[in-house]
Amino acid sequence: MTRTWRRLTDRLNGKQDPEVLYEELPDHLAVPVRQWALQAMSNYVLVGLVCLRLRLPSRVLNSHSPEETLANYVDKSNPMIFMEIIDVLLAGLADTNPYSQGSRGATARELRQELDFILTEGGSAYMVNPDQNGLCRRVNETLRQSLEAAVQAADKQSQDGGTHLREAFAAAYGISPNPSAAYSHSVKAVEAVANPIFLPKSPEPTLGAVRSTLDQGRNKYEMVVQDRTGAPAGINAVVELLNLLWHGQRDRHAGGPTSQ
Template sequence: MATTWRRLTDRLNGKHDPEVLYEGLPDHLSVPVRQWSLKVMGNYVLVGVVCLRLRLPSSILNSRSPEEALANYQDKSNTMVFMEIVDALLAGLAEANPYTSGRYGVATRELRVELDYILTEGGSAYMVNPEGDGLCRRLNETLRESLDAAVQAADKQKQGAGAHLREAFAAAYGINPNPSVAYSQSVKAVEAVANPLFLPKSPEPTLGAVRSTLDQGRTKYEMVVQDRTGAPAGISAVVELLNLLWHGQRDRHAGGPTSQPVSQEAAETAVHAAALLVHWIATGAIRKK
């Protein structure tokens, strides 16, 4: 949960604007985050794995204390390097036995909670991701809850939509964002729940075909929510949201006059649009008349 504490001068001046979040590892976060990493490495054999995955200098593993060398590592040419180390440590923790406490008796869950507290209180732009296996950009609590609800609803369908949404989230908000993957996985998430429902007999179902089916069959479907007359609302909002998601993926085909890379902003929008569509479809908010 995000902190509500505000410094004295801000309270006295009536300042209520959200605090600007800090990228990388600013000075005030350096000591607590590095101390946290040392605690993690004291419990689990992760130094070698992190150094290999991040291609870090051999001087770390050749030092008298590789744990301390990694915990104090800096690279002036890469201000995000230590956040990448933290991200890799979280991945290593997720791969470790969740019931193993390590030689100091600290469980993996407690380590994740401790790090998330440090990052939140220090105003970091990053947080521990929902799976606990890495970092992601900090999200508004309401947006985070809507994504979680969509994933939970999708998981109950057992059609893979939840996994695609998780991939989309990680690609959009991870420490190394990939907008193209985020958008593609968002489309796949909607297809995973929509294709079996709206195109059960199609040999090659796609989101575009779902969009066309619903657009041409507006009189056959309705929403569980009511319109201004008290009758079930139409599905125009669904069709428009599908149109937005489908047409917005401008890198789906190369070489066209409107082809272009997916922007970070477009990817984040696609993730949340997909989450809403997945939630609606998975929970039966769209139904046949």
């Protein structure tokens, strides 16, 4: 977590261990998060979207106050249901003008900031994702900044590189993680940047072909970073990183002992 506040007893005891993060919707977060959901739905028409996307029973929309019914919704068979509701509400808010005021005065941007504050102060394992359109698992600020720097660098080189990096992050840290999709988008992000540079005329450029090109032509390239002699370093490290990324994607083909 990015905050450094600690309760008095922890400070007095010199406790330095990272704070335990809370999964699902713990009791101490239930009231403020549900109140936030009611505020979001009272400002923007989002109840129908949530019910449709999460396939919620018709009793929600048929109730006297669908907003209040949804804000207090409980499903004992799915302890993550309310975090999923919040996730869909954020997706709905992302489709609105972030600076336009809702029916009760709150802007989408203000609502997202308020939710992120509640989740952070309450020690939730989740936070508003970097794209502001859903929840993801909480990551430290260094990783968050690294992602943004990588996305900006990729966007300068290719049209799709940054998009694939964002998709990879969402798949890795979303409330329903998908490691295979995260890895696949990571490979595509590298391909989006590397293929036009190293395989500009290839009809079917791939990460494997980039890897082979650099592996076979190590003497043709050098890095801006200098080695310990002060000369431009070779590209061995880059080739090994590409090898690791290429060999690590074990689920490209099914049926093998290491395909998952």
